[in-house]
Amino acid sequence: MSFKIMKIVMLGHSGVGKTTYMASLYGVLQQSVQGFRLKTTANEDHKRLVELAENIRQANYPLGTDQRKDYDFDLRYQGDNVLTFSWSDYRGRALTETQDSEQAKLLLQDLKEADGIMIFCDSFLLNQGKVRNSQIGRMISLINHSLKELEHPLSISILLTKFDLLENITNQLIKPFEGLITTINCSNNILGAFIPVGCGVKQINIPIPLLFILNTAVSNRYHVAQKSLVKSKSEAEEFAKNSQGLGGNINWIVSKITGEESNHEKAINAKAKAELHKKEWELIKATCESLEKYIKKIPLIKNNMTIDKYTEEILAIKSGIISQRIENLDPFAIFD
Ligand SMILES: Nc1nc2c(ncn2[C@@H]2O[C@H](COP(=O)(O)OP(=O)(O)O)[C@@H](O)[C@H]2O)c(=O)[nH]1
Ligand SMILES: [Mg+2]
Incomplete structure (x- = not known):
């Protein structure tokens, strides 16, 4: 950190x-x-x-x-x-x-x-x-x-x-x-x-x-990290939702043809990003808590x-x- x-x-x-x-x-x-x-x-x-x-x-x-x-x-x-x-x-x-x-x-x-x-x-x-x-x-x-x-x-x-x-x-x-x-x-x-x-x-x-x-x-820093975490989490959830069901299937097929990233892949990447943000947030939170005591x-x-x-x-x-x-x-x- x-x-x-x-x-x-x-x-x-x-x-x-x-x-x-x-x-x-x-x-x-x-x-x-x-x-x-x-x-x-x-x-x-x-x-x-x-x-x-x-x-x-x-x-x-x-x-x-x-x-x-x-x-x-x-x-x-x-x-x-x-x-x-x-x-x-x-x-x-x-x-x-x-x-x-x-x-x-x-x-x-x-x-x-x-x-x-x-x-x-x-x-x-x-x-x-x-x-x-x-x-x-x-x-x-x-x-x-x-x-x-x-x-x-x-x-x-x-x-x-x-x-x-x-x-x-x-x-x-x-x-x-x-x-x-x-x-x-x-x-x-x-x-x-x-x-x-x-x-x-x-x-x-x-x-x-x-x-x-x-x-x-x-x-x-904690408040900044919290904002990024919330944002990246909702992005990941949005992609995950869009990768489901009929729409998700169509998107997957289209992505195979066009070579673009599918919603499923986007969801995986966004989730990884959110996890990184979560780690940083947790670290700062721990420091904050030990200082605040x-x-x-x-x-x-x-x-x-x-x-x-x-x-x-x-x-x-x-x-x-x-x-x-x-x-x-x-x-x-x-x-x-
Ligand atoms: N009892 C006590 N005396 C102190 C303390 N801090 C400073 N002093 C006294 O105050 C004097 C001046 O301190 P100094 O640190 O040189 O002050 P400065 O001019 O602000 O840097 C020292 O020589 C000590 O006699 C303290 O925490 N307790
Ligand atoms: Mg002095």
């Missing part, structure tokens, strides 16, 4: 935990998660990220100065490269620049083309009301600006980073995102979710943001949800209500 190349854009101010998250995600995805693995295209990046991830697991976080410009990843599904995405640290800086700067223009273009956007926010600071509204406001207005003419499906994950540091959750955690919630709810093409993540000795939800984005891509548990952005309700849902994960319903959750362990 192969996906088209997908573009994932990461947004977040300096110090919110982007490098830490990316290295941790890389570390976790060295082993297959739902059939997915991650590999850098450059070998030296692989070594570096694995080392970073190992250090982070022991609470040795990367230093703020420890920055790299770009990473390119291949995402593999059961051994095949299924998508490539690049992550640029320096683009984060574009957030603080004016919209006409070269960096800001690049970022805007990236956002327009993105299949998935990851927004990083420090949940520890958010929760205390210590994140300036303008910081989040700038990210939201960039997204609004770039998504005005959006025509393809897009998922936006809001990563609430450093969640391992939180003891309780206040309304302040979600309140700054009200504008973004409205944007997402007004669009038929955008799916959004709040995803608490934590990196370090305690790992929280690390692969979920990526699986969430993949889920959108894969479910689109996890995606269902996260606080999705929906209509008619209050800020209190989102906070409640995030709190529910923290107190283990959701994780109790999930069997064999590992390696997606959401809290203890």
Whole structure:
């Protein structure tokens, strides 16, 4: 099975935990998660990220100065490269620049083309009301600006980073995102979710943001495959019907004389085609189902949800209500 190349854009101010998250995600995805693995295209990046991830697991976080410009990843599904995405640290800086700067223009273009956007926010600071509204406001207005003419499906994950540091959750955690919630709810093409993540000795939800984005891509493919399956099935049935009875017999004789394909032969070919479509559909369905199992548990952005309700849902994960319903959750362990 192969996906088209997908573009994932990461947004977040300096110090919110982007490098830490990316290295941790890389570390976790060295082993297959739902059939997915991650590999850098450059070998030296692989070594570096694995080392970073190992250090982070022991609470040795990367230093703020420890920055790299770009990473390119291949995402593999059961051994095949299924998508490539690049992550640029320096683009984060574009957030603080004016919209006409070269960096800001690049970022805007990236956002327009993105299949998935990851927004990083420090949940520890958010929760205390210590994140300036303008910081989040700038990210939201960039997204609004770039998504005005959006025509393809897009998922936006809001990563609430450093969640391992939180003891309780206040309304302040979600309140700054009200504008973004409205944007997402007004669009038929955008799916959004709040995803608490934590990196370090305690790992929280690390692969979920990526699986969430993949889920959108894969479910689109599922709907396309389903349409082709229905079409090829009804074609096969039509030919099969026309190959029966007197009409079918006459058609068969005529085909022998003219050398054209008979309805009977057409029916056999159409049936084989439908079977191929069915195989593809089943494969995508299985992937969809295995992804959806996890995606269902996260606080999705929906209509008619209050800020209190989102906070409640995030709190529910923290107190283990959701994780109790999930069997064999590992390696997606959401809290203890
Ligand atoms: N406890 C905890 N601290 C984190 C986490 N992620 C990042 N940090 C802290 O935040 C600092 C900045 O993280 P970094 O990944 O460099 O942020 P970036 O500037 O967005 O790339 C790190 O040095 C850590 O001290 C996390 O998941 N948990
Ligand atoms: Mg960084």
